Amino acid sequence: MKHLAPGGGFLFSQRPDIFIREDLSEEQREFGATARRLFEEEIAPKIEQIEHKGIVEREGHTTPLAIDFLKKAGELGILMVDIDEEHGGLGLDKTTSMHMSEMFVGNASIATTIGAHIGIGTLPIVLFGNEEQKNTYLPKLVTAELVSCYALTEPGNGSDALSGKTTAVLQEDGHYLINGAKQFITNGAWADLAIVFAMVEGKYSAFIVDLHTKGVERGAEEKKMGLHGSSTTALVFDTVRVPKANLLGEIGDGPKIALNILNLGRLKLGFSSLGNAKKVLDMTIRYCLDRKQFGNYIINFEAQKNRLAEMTARIFAVDSFGYCASGLIDEAIARLKGGEDHASQTVKVLRDHALEASVMKIAGSELLSFVCDRCLKMHGGYGFLEEYHVERFLRDNVVDMIFEGTNDINRIVIFDFLVRRAMSGEIGFREGIERLETDLASAGSEVNVGCISEIEILLKGARLLVANLLNQVLIHLGKAVRTNQMAMVNVADAVIESYIAYAAFLRMNKLQMRDEGNPVLLQAVVRLLAEHARTKIIALTHETFASILPENLRAVRLAEVGTLCAALPPMADLFALRRIIAEEVSDAGKYNL
Ligand SMILES: Cc1cc2nc3c(=O)[nH]c(=O)nc-3n(C[C@H](O)[C@H](O)[C@H](O)COP(=O)(O)OP(=O)(O)OC[C@H]3O[C@@H](n4cnc5c(N)ncnc54)[C@H](O)[C@@H]3O)c2cc1C
The missing domain is CATH 2.40.110.10 (Butyryl-CoA Dehydrogenase, subunit A, domain 2)
Structure with a gap:
């Protein structure tokens, strides 16, 4: 099985096998379903009270509703997932934990209360505490007898x-x-x-x-x-x-603790944004299937199909990327030798996946922002009313782009991490660029093999463009790149765009090999993503080269980019792709990938 190396390995990998949502086990799905039932059946009916910091009275004591639900989550075992069995938890894999975060849908206030308690408030003890600290606190944290x-x-x-x-x-x-x-x-x-x-x-x-x-x-x-x-x-x-x-831990361990806890928190935040993006989209599809203007359902207007298709494709990409990332972490943890320093080995695994954590944080939070914006508009004036809830999703989402490290800071993390991996030789950066160039030289003869090949070639081209962009930034800015955040952010954006589209392609490929899924819909979605990746990365490359390259080199380097782009398949009919996607999704009445 071909392995995908984290932190930049995706740039040069050749069809690695990745974990996909469809690989979730029955047990993993059941944990997700438990969390979803709590949010949809018990929390959703109390939205009004929660928004006004309602309280409940039990046996003569008053408790804030949010804490009441936190304790309920404790009773259901939701708080036990990341904690080992010795200390009162279940010690499950990270994919189960992420899948549960995805199911914390529809009420970001409660999701944040639970997340802060069991994530950033508890994981420092799980990963860095000594035995005495673990024995003292963890059994009470998994039941929410203590709140952190x-x-x-x-x-x-x-x-x-x-x-x-x-x-x-x-x-x-x-x-x-x-x-x-x-x-x-x-x-x-x-x-x-x-x-x-x-x-x-x-x-x-x-x-x-x-x-x-x-x-x-x-x-x-x-x-x-x-x-x-x-x-x-x-x-x-x-x-x-x-x-x-x-x-x-030890005196001076603060940075190690703070940064590593954030890596898991960032992944979880991306997953819970993903779950909410699906939820808002489904609410909006239902609304647009019901509301008529000019004698026609809103869903049938092409301007709305455009939005529907773009949201669907982006959700598929972030979903594919998220499970790919959690699968990589679980694989790496499974390869650990065990023994007493298991916690510190786990910390190292999390550190190795810092780039993936930041990509998921940015891609998830900005996906939800994109979806809320489009869905609010698809509701017209009703989207502006509290009663329809989309405005609450939109307001609640803003902070996703601020906490757990702002998205600006996470873009810098992506750049720094990629440079470190490229310089250390761990991801075979130099050899990778040469190999991709050779592959692409023969790309023209491959394009007629069929749609999957076209998408694959397109994404190979996109990844080579990203590697080339990074290469030129390093050559021409060197250490001065530290003072050129615009170049760093452009590289990070190119990484995000190409990595999530590549994960979507690998998932589609795996599904097609297993004869699963709707091939027409999958190909339309992934082609649309690949087209967007190409367009965006070319624009980022032009913009960056125009600023950082000396004038005498600019035309030469841009001509090389032009030659590479000429070897790629021509742009597909995006209108047709969007129509296919929108019609499939509106026929299903919900996001159905
Ligand atoms: C609702 C909420 C809950 C929170 N919960 C917690 C919690 O439980 N625990 C906790 O410890 N913290 C928590 N935070 C704090 C949160 O993590 C910080 O707000 C966040 O890290 C940003 O810090 P700041 O607000 O001081 O903004 P600043 O750091 O002042 O940033 C202002 C702007 O400058 C940008 N900026 C800053 N530095 C750079 C740089 N080097 N390069 C480029 N741009 C830069 C930022 O991206 C941002 O756009 C919470 C915040 C909110 C709003």
Whole structure:
């Protein structure tokens, strides 16, 4: 079986076998279905109360609804997935965890409450805690008997998160004293404990802090644009005593903990955006099948078919990419030797897939933004009304592009990671460029083999263009690239576009080999994606070359790009592709891939 190397290996791989949604096991699907039932059957009917931070009364106690649902998720085993069996969890694979995140649909406030608790609020203990810390906290976190949060951001340090001003000073009695302020903390009003980052003698470190300790002050609830049912507050630490035993990992492990936890969080965020994108699209298809103007259903107007087709194709791409990425991580974890340092080996696997995590975060969050924008417009004036819910999805989605590292920062992560892999020789960058060039020289003779070959050649061309773009950026900017973020962002965008389209192609290919799926629809979707990848990458290349290349080289390098593009199949009839996709989806009455 051909393996896809993470972090840039996709540029030069030859039809690797990837994990696809259709490979999900019965057990994985059942976990997803449990999460979906919770969101659709129990949470959805309470949307109004959740939006207004409703409370419930049980046995004389009042609990915020969001926490009530968090505990319900605990009862259903939803919080156990990422935690090993020894500590009260189920120790399941990352694909199950991602599939469940995808099913957290329709209420981003509750999804964020659960995600902050069991993701960023718990995983630092799972991956970096010692046995005593795991035994003390994990069994209570999987049931939500204790609620957790993650306190990294400070008023003066957001994107530049690793240089916070909070301090922890060790006292002679074996306690640290923590002083400082954290900002924008999800679950801030409700959490019992927090993972708090603080400087210890100039080294950023992480602590498990009991938020009921004297000196902890919770700020007022922030008035937000969206996620109205979630809690976001400041946390102030005024001489808070924390036992030495609550230091996570070693002094100075803060950056390692913060960045690796974010990798998983970014993947999960991408998956939950994907689930919501499908949900909004389905709501909109139903609306447009019912609403008539000019004597015709909205769904039948070509301007709307255009939108429907583009949303469907993009969802298919992000879906294909997400499961490809989680499959790569699970494969790498399965190859680990086991033993006592399993957690630290898992951390290394996650670090190796940082590029995939950032691609999924950006592609998922921007997919949902694209889908909400189009779906709101397809509802006309009703889209602007709360009653139709699309506006809530749109408001709630905005923060997906801000937290877990803004999408700008994630684009820089993609660029940095790719350069590191290219320079280290791990992805065979130089040889890869030469091999792809040879392959493409014979591309013209392959194009008449059929539609799959045309798509494959197109995507080979797109990947070569990305590699070529990166190559020229490195040659002509060298270390100065650090001061040219426009070039870095263009490379990252080219990577995202080509990687998700390639994953879509590999999934289609796997399905066709197994004689599964609707071949006409699949080919239309993947061809549309491949065409967009080509168009976008050519535009990014022209723009970048026009800026970074010396004038005497510009024409030569652009002519080379022109020669390469001339060897690619001509542009397909995009109108026809969109009609095929839109008609299949509207006949099905929902996203059906
Ligand atoms: C609802 C909500 C919940 C949150 N939950 C949590 C939580 O639970 N725990 C937690 O620790 N944090 C949390 N955050 C904080 C969040 O992670 C930060 O808001 C985010 O990292 C951005 O930081 P900032 O807001 O300070 O923006 P800034 O860092 O000031 O960024 C402002 C702008 O500048 C850009 N920018 C910054 N640096 C660069 C650069 N080097 N290159 C290019 N562009 C750059 C950014 O992309 C952005 O567009 C939450 C935020 C919100 C809104």
